[in-house]
Amino acid sequence: MGPVSTTELASLTTLRLGGPARRLVEATTAEAVVAAVRAADAAGEPLLVLGGGSNVVVDDAGWPGAVVHVATTGMRTEHRPDGTVLLTVEAGEDWDGVVAATVAEGLGGLECLSGIPGRTGATPVQNVGAYGVEIADLLVDVDLYDRRADAVREHVPAADLGLGYRTSTLKGRDDAVVLRVRFGLPGDGASAPIRYPELAAALGVEPGERVPAAAARDAVLALRRGKGMVLDAEDRDTWSAGSFFTNPIVDPERAPEGAPRWPAGERVKLPAAWLIQHAGFARGHAGPGGRVALSGKHVLALTHRGGGSAEDLLVLAREVRDAxxxxFGVDLVPEPVLVGCRL
Structure with missing residues (x-):
């Protein structure tokens, strides 16, 4: 099983929280990822597959088995006869780096997902989305390692992944490991239609219009920075897992009076930030000892201010959830994956 490691998982997460890994494997190729997972399974070790660590809360006790850190790299584009572009990306590629590269290449489609931390392999798991665009809009298929079958499954269609609001059939399970991801892009330099009112206002366009992808990316990054949602080691407001709670979807009659809402089929989606603010929480609200706090820029982010623990963060999360x-009688559900701990 290799030597016992004292690697603190805090160093591999954007929250900078989490105890030691018993054993850490840095996997730089898809083949190495598969080999490391197989080795852990053969040894009967508990397994944690970790990418950018941007959407996890790791317990203070750490992880009692093997941690496979996915650090695979590589991306390529294929121009198809219909004018669209097939983009293939290895799971360990930095997501914002991928977005930046496509925009620089004159390709639109991903720009509204700029500034989101983490690795590309996690994007279909969470069905990552922002500013009116989500991975489900662009995902073609994925390659997976199926632990139960001990086999690599290539070109698993997006339609088979149960993509929904910040979820998929891959979320919350450990028997399928994403190795690479493919996206279909329009093939021109224009953005996706600007659907999000805040972004449309920032760009000075009407919702539904398209703009140069580079302009949309710049606007998205500016908006995210204003909310502390672009990683910056010097800014403790970015020591977070992003939005900690998903926007709840409820029956219309359960929506609080005065709360903004958006259609979600026959139900409505409520902004979690509005619920948190109107339950009495202000930006910067401190948790235990001031070691954790709501972001000073956006109440939906729970941040680590330094010297804190995962349990400190969970105490604050429970305070917000319970309030x-x-x-309002509405349950908030955490967006990050909780590793070895519970809310």
Missing amino acids: VRAT
């Missing part, structure tokens, strides 16, 4: 439930 929203007591005030």
Whole structure:
């Protein structure tokens, strides 16, 4: 099984929280990822597959088995006869780097997903989305390692992944490991239609219009920076897992009076930030000892201010969740994956 490691998982997460890994494997090729997972399975070790660490809360006790850190790289574009472009990306590629590269190449489609931390392999798991665009809009297929079958499954269609609001059939399970991802891009330099009102206002266009992809990327990054959602080691407001709670979807009659809402089929989606603010929380609200706090820029991000623990963060998360439930009767669900801990 290799030597015992004292690697603190805090060093591999954007929250900078989490205890030691018993054993850490840095996998730089898809083949190495598969080999490392097979080795852990053969040894009967608990397995944690970790990418950019941007959407996880790792327990203070750490992980009692093998951690496979996916650090694979590589991306390529294929121009198809219909004018669209097939983009293939290895799972370990930095996501914002991928977006930046496509925009620089004159390709639109991904620009509204700029500034999101993490690795590309995690994007279909979470069905990552922002500013009116989500991975489901662009995903073609994925290659997976199926642990149960001990086999690599290539070109698993997006339609088979159960993509929904910040979820998929891959989320919350450990028997399928994403190795690479393919996206279909329009093939021109224009952005996806600007659907999000805040972004449309920042760009000075009407919702539904398209703009140069580079302009949309710049606007998205500016908006995210204003909310502390672009990683910056010097800015503790970015020591977070991004939005900690998903926007709840409820029956219309359960929506609080005065709350903004958006259609979600026969139900409505409520902004979690509005619920948190109106349950009595202000930006910067401190948790235990001030070691954790709501972001000073956006109440939906729970941040680590330094010297804290995962349990400190969970105490703050429970305080927020319980207050929203007591005030509005609405349950907030955490967006990050909780590793070895519970809310």
